Amino acid sequence: MPFLRLILLCICILTTCTTSAEGLLSMQWRIFNKILDRFDTVDYDTTYMANPSKLWGVGTKMEVFASQTNFDGDSTLNVEISPKANLKLTAQYRYLSLSISTFKFGSKRDFSFDFDMSGRVWGFDFIYDKSSKGDTPQLKDVDIKKTTIDVNAYYVLFNKKFCYSATRGGSMEQRRTAGSPLFGISYYYYDINIADTAVQSTFKIKEVEVNNGGISAGYGINIVLGKKKQWLLHISAMPTLTFISKNRMIPTDDAADGDYKSNNEWYSSQVLIPIRSSIVFHHKHIYSSLYSFINLSNTTYGEEHTASNSDAHFSFSLGWMW
Numbered sequence: 609m610p611f612l613r614l615i616l617l618c619i620c621i622l623t624t625c626t627t628s629a630e631g632l633l634s635m636q637w638r639i640f641n642k643i644l645d646r647f648d649t650v651d652y653d654t655t656y657m658a659n660p661s662k663l664w665g666v667g668t669k670m671e672v673f674a675s676q677t678n679f680d681g682d683s684t685l686n687v688e689i690s691p692k693a694n695l696k697l698t699a700q701y702r703y704l705s706l707s708i709s710t711f712k713f714g715s716k717r718d719f720s721f722d723f724d725m726s727g728r729v730w731g732f733d734f735i736y737d738k739s740s741k742g743d744t745p746q747l748k749d750v751d752i753k754k755t756t757i758d759v760n761a762y763y764v765l766f767n768k769k770f771c772y773s774a775t776r777g778g779s780m781e782q783r784r785t786a787g788s789p790l791f792g793i794s795y796y797y798y799d800i801n802i803a804d805t806a807v808q809s810t811f812k813i814k815e816v817e818v819n820n821g822g823i824s825a826g827y828g829i830n831i832v833l834g835k836k837k838q839w840l841l842h843i844s845a846m847p848t849l850t851f852i853s854k855n856r857m858i859p860t861d862d863a864a865d866g867d868y869k870s871n872n873e874w875y876s877s878q879v880l881i882p883i884r885s886s887i888v889f890h891h892k893h894i895y896s897s898l899y900s901f902i903n904l905s906n907t908t909y910g911e912e913h914t915a916s917n918s919d920a921h922f923s924f925s926l927g928w929m930w
Contacts, residue, residue, distance in 0.1 A: 659780055664930055665700035665705075666697075666699055667925055667926055668927070673921055674689060679813075698925065700929070703780070705724050706722075708721045726776050729764055731761065734757075737755070742800075756919055758797075760882060762790050762824070770786040782840055787830070788828060790828050793824065794822060794848045798817075815856075816856075822880065828884075848879075883903075883904070900920070
């Protein structure tokens with residue numbers, strides 16, 4: 609009997625803990641949705657936008673990433689990341705979306721993921737990419753690692769008619785053509801780590817790191833096409849005026865006195881131009897999109913020193929919303 613009582617007591621405790629945990633999760637989920645509502649409760653013109661009440665989505669994304677960096681100073685370094693295909697899995701809830709790389713063709717060490725929150729009024733996106741191989745004019749497929757982080761937050765001025773989340777195959781749909789000024793902040797970081805000794809000996813550089821952030825302003829437009837309004841063409845650009853610029857270059861140990869100083873840091877003028885475009889198709893629960901994101905940057909410091917960089921993301925997505 610004591611043993612039976614002990615078993616009943618354990619069952620009661622386990623049931624109580626399970627019920628409490630379910631109640632706690634339910635409360636946290638309600639709080640989470642209320643937070644999302646705070647960013648998305650603005651009234652909108654129903655002749656321009658529609659909400660088909662699809663909250664969840666899953667899909668796949670085939671992405672191609674390419675990059676090119678040119679550094680001109682006491683010596684010249686040109687690094688190119690050849691186009692690489694990347695298969696991602698995507699999960700979506702309301703206007704939140706997360707994509708994680710599951711397989712990169714040609715390299716097991718490369719990795720990328722992106723997260724975006726595309727509300728009707730406010731939006732935010734974060735892109736991370738790491739590549740392990742690069743090319744120079746003299747050498748191909750060498751050990752050059754490049755890490756890129758791109759963060760953008762924006763505000764949609766004409767948020768009652770222009771729907772930014774519709775450009776991502778999200779839960780909202782644009783029903784009539786509309787455009788809006790966009791305002792925001794941007795942060796862009798890239799690090800090039802040169803482990804290949806042949807490249808080091810040629811350019812006398814081991815690492816280049818660039819950090820830049822600023823205030824951005826631009827314009828976006830959604831063009832609705834088709835009799836059933838199932839096609840959407842989007843394009844936007846947000847040039848950035850930098851107010852944060854801290855960068856550095858680390859030369860090789862055998863660099864001459866005239867080459868870059870060790871751990872040389874510089875503050876500079878910077879131009880950032882993020883450009884986005886997409887073609888979206890939606891039909892009932894299915895959506896597909898062709899999306900491109902190009903970030904052009906140019907850093908100038910001193911009188912004759914520049915560092916220019918261009919990153920390009922192209923992707924095709926196919927998903928299911930319910």
